[in-house]
Amino acid sequence: ITTTRRFRQSLIDASGAFVMQDKSLYAKQLRNPSDKKDYSLKALGGATQEERFDAIVEQLRKLPKAASVLMLGRYRSDLNLLSRNDRDGLFQIDEHTGGIVFPEKPDMDIKFMTAHASKGLQRDFVFLLCCSGGLKGFPSAIPEEPLLGLLLPEVERMPHAEERRLFYVAMTRCKKKLFFVVDQSRPSRFMYELHDRICPNIFHGVKLPPQCPNCGEALRLRHTGSDPSRAFYGCTGFPNCRYTRPCK
Known part of the structure; x- marks a missing residue:
């Protein structure tokens, strides 16, 4: 099957293009013969959780009132981005079922x-909540169980191979538009891939910090004492990664 x-x-x-960075995978070219190729991806940014929460709310207000929406996390704790930053009671969230009511648009189906x-599931619009590093x-x-590493074939040795396939699953859950909710203080290394090599045009207004050439995590501006002339970039992966570079 090559059409969808x-x-x-x-x-x-x-x-x-993203998933096929793993060269061990079988290449298959899909196409949608009825699509006009309107761009169906957009990056939303924020350096703080509050800013990312506000960006999500802003987009929800622009969607059709009866749209079906999927909020996706890597872990269940990613729901905290909504539940712990809802200062004005904009949502009604059932943390057990994942059901979300947005009273401004009560007909909107959010999960x-x-x-x-x-x-195996699909919704009109998908928000990928966890586009952060760490x-x-x-x-x-989080390290895999040692036994699992022994069971995986050698082709699985590409760094983050299983996480890459899972991210692909998350990307392809939407019918109409996918929103990446990007932590601009510490973006996912997958965001750097999309920004630098695959779809840079979806990052309008969402600037990423420099990326560590050693481990792929974000670099953060740091200072030694109170002297601004002694600023430098340090890896957010510290202490596992101790890469630094001068601030030019």
Whole structure:
């Protein structure tokens, strides 16, 4: 099967280019013969959780009132982005079922789940909540069980191979538009890939910090004492990564 009408050609192209960075995978070219290739991906940014929460609300207000929406996280704790930053009571959230009511648009069908649980499902619009680095980012930096590493074939040795396939699953859950909710203080290394090599045009207004050439995490501006002339960039992966560079 090389044709699909489940999602738009721009998403087919971007998700395919992303997952095929893993050269051990079998290459298959999908196309949507009925699509005009309107761009179906957009990056939303914020350096703080509050800013990312506000960006999500702004987009929800622009969507059709009866749209179906999927909020995807890498872990269930990613729902905290909504539940812990809702200062004005904009949502009614059932943390057990993942059901979300947005009273401004009561006919909107909104559901939260993890990327793993979303396999096989589709909604009109998808918000990928966890586009950050770090231990519980996406890709997750939580070590695999040692036994699992022994069971995986050698082709699985590409760094983050399983996380890459899971991110592809998350990307392809939408029918109309996918929103990446980007942590601009510590973006996912997958965001750097999309920004630098695959779909840079979706990052309008969402600037990423420099990326660590050693481990792929973000660099952060730091200071030694109070002297601004002694500023430098340090890796957010510290202490596991100790890369630094002067601030030019």
